[in-house]
Amino acid sequence: MNKYLSISPEVQQALDGHKPIVALESTIISHGMPYPQNVETAMRVEQTIRDCGAVPATIAIIGGKLKAGCTAEEIEYLGRKGQAITKASRRDLPVLIARGTDGATTVTTTMIIAAMAGIHVFATGGIGGVHRGAETTMDISADLEELAQTPVMVICAGAKSILDLGLTLEYLETKGVPVIGYGTEELPAFYTRKSGFKVDYRIDTPQELAAAFRAKLDMGLNGGMLVTNPIPEEYSMPTDVINQAIDQAIDEANKLGIHGKETTPFLLAKVKDLTGGNSLSANIQLVLNNARLAAMTAKALNGNN
Numbered sequence: 001m002n003k004y005l006s007i008s009p010e011v012q013q014a015l016d017g018h019k020p021i022v023a024l025e026s027t028i029i030s031h032g033m034p035y036p037q038n039v040e041t042a043m044r045v046e047q048t049i050r051d052c053g054a055v056p057a058t059i060a061i062i063g064g065k066l067k068a069g070c071t072a073e074e075i076e077y078l079g080r081k082g083q084a085i086t087k088a089s090r091r092d093l094p095v096l097i098a099r100g101t102d103g104a105t106t107v108t109t110t111m112i113i114a115a116m117a118g119i120h121v122f123a124t125g126g127i128g129g130v131h132r133g134a135e136t137t138m139d140i141s142a143d144l145e146e147l148a149q150t151p152v153m154v155i156c157a158g159a160k161s162i163l164d165l166g167l168t169l170e171y172l173e174t175k176g177v178p179v180i181g182y183g184t185e186e187l188p189a190f191y192t193r194k195s196g197f198k199v200d201y202r203i204d205t206p207q208e209l210a211a212a213f214r215a216k217l218d219m220g221l222n223g224g225m226l227v228t229n230p231i232p233e234e235y236s237m238p239t240d241v242i243n244q245a246i247d248q249a250i251d252e253a254n255k256l257g258i259h260g261k262e263t264t265p266f267l268l269a270k271v272k273d274l275t276g277g278n279s280l281s282a283n284i285q286l287v288l289n290n291a292r293l294a295a296m297t298a299k300a301l302n303g304n305n
């Protein structure tokens with residue numbers, strides 16, 4: 001425990017009572033979706049986790065505090081401020097905290113704060129990875145380094161093909177991060193169930209996910225585990241529509257010279273504009289799907305499923 005961490009009463013009670021907890025990130029709220037759908041989705045995700053018998057812990061940086069568990073008012077605040085909130089990765093934490101300001105947590109910082117609070121399971125939409133062209137730009141998300149060192153299981157719907165999925169898998173292999181397909185041998189690509197790339201292992205139950213993660217913790221192997229959960233069939237999008245939008249978004253980003261931490265939010269927003277409301281509703285559904293799996297896995301990890 002440290003003086004920068006602020007755990008909500010609900011999450012503290014769950015920790016004290018050894019109840020299952022699921023961490024949630026806040027960049028998906030501020031930068032990932034438009035207002036008010038972002039706030040509605042965040043509240044729905046929390047409710048879904050409660051309905052499954054676990055406790056949600058939305059993570060953010062507010063007023064210089066690392067929050068594990070946000071109130072409805074805090075979620076509304078993050079959603080309204082949107083892109084005006086700093087997208088906070090590992091390197092942003094020292095200055096944001098010293099200044100007493102706000103930050104939206106990415107996968108990286110959500111893992112860091114979850115681990116500080118003693119939370120082991122985290123549900124989100126998509127993770128960052130190795131960008132296309134990284135062999136010259138060196139644009140590799142800090143999310144991959146965090147997966148290599150912080151003991152949190154990240155349940156996502158794979159990664160969007162704004163990234164180089166092949167290189168992302170190579171990087172994770174080098175860093176010793178297990179990449180699991182939930183009910184699939186193939187890495188899902190967020191909007192689509194298929195990518196053409198294989199995961200390391202297919203696992204079909206929350207119990208086995210929990211057992212593998214428990215073994216990793218018990219052996220003292222550093223780092224997390226990446227669980228990729230395909231978007232439900234009925235919400236998945238046609239591959240050609242998505243790929244066309246992604247190619248166009250990357251083209252525009254290159255022309256505009258977008259780089260650094262702006263790249264991912266720019267590409268995500270562009271893809272969303274180009275594909276209209278369809279991609280937003282797919283996005284919402286896959287996050288709900290991941291929240292359910294995360295709640296069941298957190299329960300299994302606690303042995304009270």
Ligand code: PSU
Pocket residue numbers: 025027028031032105106107108125126127128129140141142143160190260261262263264265268
């Ligand atoms: N990819 C998505 N949706 C997201 C993100 C990535 O499909 O919301 C967000 C997450 O917060 C992720 C961050 O941790 O972007 C990665 O940013 P970067 O590529 O700059 O590391």
Ligand code: MN
Pocket residue numbers: 139140141142260261263
């Ligand atoms: Mn980057």
